[in-house]
Amino acid sequence: MAATALPYTQLVRDGVMYLTLSTPDCDVNIFNNRAAEQLTDILGTLDTDTRAVVFASGKPDSYINGVGLLMAIAVKSPDGGGALTATVRGAYHAVRDCRVPTVAAIAGNCYGCGVEFSLFCDYRVAADTASTHFYMTEVNDYLFLPIFEGTQRLPLLLGLESAADLLLWEKRWTARQALDGGLINAVFAAETMVSDTHAFVLELLGCDGAPARCKAPVRRRDEHAPSEERLHIQRQRLAALPPAFQPVYADGLDLMVRAVTAGRVSEKNAALEIERSSASSCQQVAKSALSFFMIRQATHQRCLGGVPEPRGDVVLRVADDGPALRAWHATLAERKLPGVRLLALGASASPSATLAADADTGAGADVGTWAMHFVDGARPAEEALSPRPAHAIGVLLPGSAAPLTWPASSVLTSPFSHDWPLLELAVQGEIASEHRRAYRLLTRMGWRVVISRPKEHPVVLQALIAWYAPLVRYVLAGGSAGLVDGTLREFGVVRRPRRMLRSIALGPLAASLARALGSSLEPVQQALAALAEPGETSEQSDDLLRVALCVSLLAAAERWRTEKILSHAGLVDLVARDGLDFPLHHGSLLTYLTRARIQGLAQHRSALVALASSADLATLDAAAAGQSEVYL
Amino acid sequence: MQWQRPDVEQRIEKAILAALQRTAKVKREDSLVLAHGFDSLRVASLAIALEDQLDRPILLNDWIAECSDPTALTVGSLYDYVWRVLSRAG
Numbered sequence: 001m002a003a004t005a006l007p008y009t010q011l012v013r014d015g016v017m018y019l020t021l022s023t024p025d026c027d028v029n030i031f032n033n034r035a036a037e038q039l040t041d042i043l044g045t046l047d048t049d050t051r052a053v054v055f056a057s058g059k060p061d062s063y064i065n066g067v068g069l070l071m072a073i074a075v076k077s078p079d080g081g082g083a084l085t086a087t088v089r090g091a092y093h094a095v096r097d098c099r100v101p102t103v104a105a106i107a108g109n110c111y112g113c114g115v116e117f118s119l120f121c122d123y124r125v126a127a128d129t130a131s132t133h134f135y136m137t138e139v140n141d142y143l144f145l146p147i148f149e150g151t152q153r154l155p156l157l158l159g160l161e162s163a164a165d166l167l168l169w170e171k172r173w174t175a176r177q178a179l180d181g182g183l184i185n186a187v188f189a190a191e192t193m194v195s196d197t198h199a200f201v202l203e204l205l206g207c208d209g210a211p212a213r214c215k216a217p218v219r220r221r222d223e224h225a226p227s228e229e230r231l232h233i234q235r236q237r238l239a240a241l242p243p244a245f246q247p248v249y250a251d252g253l254d255l256m257v258r259a260v261t262a263g264r265v266s267e268k269n270a271a272l273e274i275e276r277s278s279a280s281s282c283q284q285v286a287k288s289a290l291s292f293f294m295i296r297q298a299t300h301q302r303c304l305g306g307v308p309e310p311r312g313d314v315v316l317r318v319a320d321d322g323p324a325l326r327a328w329h330a331t332l333a334e335r336k337l338p339g340v341r342l343l344a345l346g347a348s349a350s351p352s353a354t355l356a357a358d359a360d361t362g363a364g365a366d367v368g369t370w371a372m373h374f375v376d377g378a379r380p381a382e383e384a385l386s387p388r389p390a391h392a393i394g395v396l397l398p399g400s401a402a403p404l405t406w407p408a409s410s411v412l413t414s415p416f417s418h419d420w421p422l423l424e425l426a427v428q429g430e431i432a433s434e435h436r437r438a439y440r441l442l443t444r445m446g447w448r449v450v451i452s453r454p455k456e457h458p459v460v461l462q463a464l465i466a467w468y469a470p471l472v473r474y475v476l477a478g479g480s481a482g483l484v485d486g487t488l489r490e491f492g493v494v495r496r497p498r499r500m501l502r503s504i505a506l507g508p509l510a511a512s513l514a515r516a517l518g519s520s521l522e523p524v525q526q527a528l529a530a531l532a533e534p535g536e537t538s539e540q541s542d543d544l545l546r547v548a549l550c551v552s553l554l555a556a557a558e559r560w561r562t563e564k565i566l567s568h569a570g571l572v573d574l575v576a577r578d579g580l581d582f583p584l585h586h587g588s589l590l591t592y593l594t595r596a597r598i599q600g601l602a603q604h605r606s607a608l609v610a611l612a613s614s615a616d617l618a619t620l621d622a623a624a625a626g627q628s629e630v631y632l
Numbered sequence: 633m634q635w636q637r638p639d640v641e642q643r644i645e646k647a648i649l650a651a652l653q654r655t656a657k658v659k660r661e662d663s664l665v666l667a668h669g670f671d672s673l674r675v676a677s678l679a680i681a682l683e684d685q686l687d688r689p690i691l692l693n694d695w696i697a698e699c700s701d702p703t704a705l706t707v708g709s710l711y712d713y714v715w716r717v718l719s720r721a722g
Contacts, residue, residue, distance in 0.1 A: 628722070
């Protein structure tokens with residue numbers, strides 16, 4: 001039985017047609033063939049009274065998350081992508097060729113093909129909310145090139161550097177950053193998004209009702225070919241990437257340069273983009289990277305566990321004693337979401353907020369006031385928790401390597417920094433619906449979250465120790481930090497120590513590593529300092545170091561799985577990918593660690609003694625003798 | 633575990649219905665994309681439902697990659713794919 005609900009709904013107000021996308025039976029919007037066909041039909045039959053078209057979203061946190069990665073996975077030849085994406089491309093061109101002004105009214109995630117969709121509109125406006133982000137997923141997450149003129153329209157609109165930041169260098173823009181960067185024309189508060197967008201459209205239509213068209217590109221910073229100096233900077237960054245990544249990045253950069261040089265979207269360059277996008281989708285590195293998307297999505301759904309969206313307001317209370325906690329409060333405040341109120345611990349909610357929370361609790365949705373309070377080993381006094389929260393979450397702020405003390409049933413922790421995208425929600429005992437709701441809220445606020453059940457130390461800290469222990473051992477044994485950098489680069493790591501260690505509180509990491517290695521603190525500190533400043537990256541790679549790193553990760557992963565610290569294989573993979581930057585083109589840690597590969601690692605066993613602990617080697621022995629792989 | 637093909641197909645059908653949140657039957661020749669509106673996120677739901685049925689996490693990327701076009705992802709092709717990976721895993 002085919003799904004019958006249509007993706008788009010229509011509403012006309014003052015001659016402005018609002019087309020709201022809401023992908024049926026899905027948390028996020030996917031601009032699939034069904035949406036494309038409906039949109040093409042609607043735009044092809046606009047009546048003469050329609051003066052403008054606004055494209056909005058019916059999902060709270062998603063504008064357009066993609067056009068469906070099934071297509072990308074299915075591409076098998078360099079000429080295959082064009083045919084598979086023809087329907088969607090037709091819809092995008094219908095937007096481009098629409099006879100009246102078009103406006104993308106963006107609220108929620110605008111990813112990849114969503115950004116490209118918006119670039120076919122005459123104007124873009126966005127809501128100032130935590131879930132409104134602009135991010136090009138194609139190269140950054142999947143190692144293939146965009147296919148809907150993103151490599152052409154972005155540099156023409158933003159200039160080469162900003163476009164490269166988005167397309168190649170993992171920049172993720174908020175609505176405000178998108179405005180500053182020239183990607184959008186206006187930012188509106190979430191509460192007034194609808195009315196402000198309408199006023200914006202009426203204003204652009206002008207007093208006499210004449211349509212004010214603003215055909216892209218609306219702004220060009222590079223009037224001529226980009227300077228050699230700018231290109232040199234881009235090429236230097238490209239050369240620092242793992243070798244396996246470089247072809248797709250080089251092709252992407254070349255397409256952007258062609259766009260800026262041409263000064264317009266030419267048919268020839270658009271066709272070249274399709275060809276190169278298809279070719280890049282066929283590469284094994286892209287297929288492996290795409291496989292991680294499935295692991296991420298399945299794990300996300302596992303963590304949500306079917307717990308529904310909270311109804312009514314959610315009130316977060318954060319104590320404000322001490323600079324660290326105030327920083328946490330400020331971070332939460334920056335990630336504001338509609339329906340989420342942020343208050344000081346102990347402060348009274350406004351009557352409406354309290355009523356909304358209480359009413360929900362009474363209705364059985366068991367959503368009430370959530371108190372997130374910073375703890376330093378001791379639970380706050382009961383009176384400090386007044387009004388009593390439905391759910392208290394401890395917050396262990398960055399820089400702490402102390403064992404978990406469980407002042408609440410769950411503790412939010414990150415050993416990195418508030419800016420690091422990965423947070424851990426460590427749970428004592430069984431994972432309950434309240435933890436899943438906290439997970440949902442934090443992911444809506446833009447974090448990547450893993451739910452864990454650690455016994456003593458958070459998993460993210462354990463992961464860091466597993467990652468850095470062999471590297472530090474290698475340096476302590478006289479190995480060169482430059483060779484470590486070269487080895488990691490060859491393996492496929494982008495966020496290598498020289499970059500990662502800038503985001504980590506080094507003191508607690510060094511102390512934890514010294515304990516794990518049975519070493520005194522000073523040499524470990526020196527080794528970390530050398531890894532943070534390795535000088536020239538070696539062109540060489542030490543295979544034994546790569547093997548030692550894999551053995552250390554294998555041992556950590558086995559421990560998390562067998563002790564049920566991480567309840568699902570996908571969580572292990574998320575920790576490795578998001579926390580450690582396990583190479584994207586290897587798919588995931590557990591898919592990489594096949595039985596054959598583990599047996600290959602075991603062949604180096606005798607040489608590993610200097611770089612691996614005896615416990616890790618015992619795990620290697622057991623795994624090499626094992627029978628099956630984690631994933632079917 | 634020694635799997636039997638009819639039992640595996642029954643479990644797969646249950647998983648598809650769980651991913652669709654429906655109780656109606658599916659047919660072997662049904663395209664999951666055209667007949668049931670599957671997209672990449674729904675495939676992730678299907679992977680979870682299959683894991684619940686088979687007690688092992690399963691990746692479906694290779695199944696998708698085998699097809700010439702996402703519309704060719706049929707119920708029958710999923711039966712065949714899962715049976716193959718189960719047989720290989722032993």
